Amino acid sequence: MPRKQIVAVVGRPNVGKSTLFNALAGKRISIVEDTPGVTRDRIYQDVEWLGKVFTLIDTGGIEPDSKDVILSQMRQQAEIAIETADVIVFLCDLKQGVTDADAQVADMLRRSGKPVVLTVNKVDSFKRDSLDVYEFYNLGIGDPIPISAANMQGIGDMLEEVVKHFPDETATEDEEDDDNIKVAIIGKPNVGKSSIINKLIGENRLIVSDVAGTTRDAIDTEITHNKQKYTFIDTAGIRRHNKIKEHLEQYMLVRTVSAVERADVCVVVISAEEGVTEQDAKIAGIAHDNGKAVIIAVNKWDLIEKDNHSVNDFTKKVRQTLSFMPYAEILFVSAQTGQRLVKLYDMIDAVYQNHSMRVATGVLNEILMQALVMQQPPSDRGRVLKVFYMTQVAVKPPTFVIFVNDKKLMHFSYTRYIENQVRAAFGFAGTPLKFLIRERKGDNSIKGNHK
Known part of the structure; x- marks a missing residue:
């Protein structure tokens, strides 16, 4: 399976990097419930576009010292993007036009040989602003793609251009590597x-x-x-x-x-x-x-x-x-x-x-049944959580789906309790476990598995 491609966004301050990052991250794919952890700087996010998943790097989060000028900040961002990214989105601002800093960074990006998708942000009217967009052809790094990150316009065209540079997904790694x-x-x-x-x-x-x-x-x-x-x-x-x-x-x-x-x-x-x-x-x-x-x-x-x-x-x-x-x-x-x-x-x-461990559904549900007997499921205002059954749906990491009558009643602490019971039975040292909670109407529990 090919590795996820890395896409970095580079551009001057206030051209809308964060707005674009947040707009794309808003489409974030996540099958995992939120789990409490430490606060970490979110400098990357998985994004999905037409079935292709890639990792978006926000170089805007890489701040220079306050004494640094805008150009040196952009150069540092560009260096990091050139070193690490498979595709670079170079974001410019229609309202400010082409600046010296844009031209110098475009030069760096062109020399790097990396695929660059030139994107012009803050285009409010694609008809009215088209002539102003043409100015960005002067940067010499390809066709400028007009977008409005704030209004979510043109982003599809930009992503289409980005994924064109991804390798063919049918190409697999060496068989020996498997x-x-x-x-x-x-x-x-x-x-x-x-x-x-x-x-x-x-x-x-x-x-x-x-x-x-x-x-x-x-x-x-x-x-x-x-x-x-x-x-x-x-x-x-x-x-x-x-x-x-x-x-x-x-x-x-x-x-x-x-x-x-x-x-x-x-x-x-x-x-x-x-x-x-x-x-x-x-x-x-x-x-x-x-x-x-x-x-x-x-x-x-x-x-x-x-x-x-x-x-x-x-x-x-x-x-x-x-x-x-x-x-x-x-x-x-x-x-x-x-x-x-x-x-x-x-x-x-x-x-x-x-x-990579898989656990048979029958065995899992024996553990689940014991867990439910030892600690009754929580209730809220007279409504009791019913846990019907559990099954493993994936490995790397082991991922389990628990079917319940009402997701809202499945408190995080009770999921953690079930995780602890699963770990006590099967070990799973060194690997995280993912638990997905799904609602199932009616009592479709596995025989003998009540509540």
């Missing part, structure tokens, strides 16, 4: 991601290659360990980009999105020296939002002065800061000494199995 467990090593800069990969490869290096379709300057490393093939997706190759150094953190978040999209398992690397930070939470949150299996590798553990409580104390801090992913496995390692790194393979195998 058995590989794809592992993204993610984390802040300088926590030791590359060192971990290099240590894991060790003498087992079989092929180090650029695999077609990989993100810019992330090298996919293929390796076989105990007859299992792995593809390690490294997001670390960023130090060469001196231009982007001051925006390293935001750039890392954008890069992380593209690596996570392609992975089965995400290893979130945290520095034991620095402790677990809000930035770690943002990066881990990307894996969580994408429903990936997660291992938290606490690196540089050899550098910490330890006593009998060190592991427990650090684990508590990780659980606290990453409270939205209590399912994640934690491993204390050292890339420097190789301490416990070989255990990472076993853990990757285990969480991958859990991420």
